[in-house]
Amino acid sequence: MVDLAVCDRCGLCLPLCPPAAIHLALSDLLVDRQTCTGCRKCVAPCPVGALAMVDA
DSSP: OBOTTTOOOOOTTGGGOTTOOEEEETTEEEEOTTTOOOOOTTTTTOTTOOBOOOOO
16 A cells, blocks of 8 residues: 555655566556565655555
């Protein structure tokens, strides 16, 4: 899940996602839930805490 109210669209999470499930599109950061493996490699490095794992 991406909290768009907090996300500053820095893009630091993009290269951290092994299956490339995170995309920066115009003004939104999108996570493709079908591609996401739930590895959580993007969560801790987020400098503003905008990423979190949620149950589907």
